[in-house]
Amino acid sequence: MEQKLRRDRNIGNNLKALRENYDISQEKLCALLQNRGCDIGRSTYAKYENGELNIKISVLIELRKIYGCSYDDFFEGLDIQK
Numbered sequence: 001m002e003q004k005l006r007r008d009r010n011i012g013n014n015l016k017a018l019r020e021n022y023d024i025s026q027e028k029l030c031a032l033l034q035n036r037g038c039d040i041g042r043s044t045y046a047k048y049e050n051g052e053l054n055i056k057i058s059v060l061i062e063l064r065k066i067y068g069c070s071y072d073d074f075f076e077g078l079d080i081q082k
Helices: 012-021 026-035 042-049 057-067
Strands: none
Touching: 012 042, 012 057, 026 042, 026 057
16 A cells, blocks of 8 residues: 655755756656656656655666766755744
């Protein structure tokens, strides 16, 4: 049974910043992810960045490999309560 995670923090801004730092379009990133076995389209990825949809852990794992970053980069600043 798949468990749903409740969205209480938005990592979308961090996802967008990482992608832009690597100067890569959403379409190109999705193609890279698809080549790594993640079935994801640009519209779905855009929802991740806009905070409209929770990102799958499998996608985070592949993004970490693509960017060569730590998981901390995805969650930076999210522990600050507003």
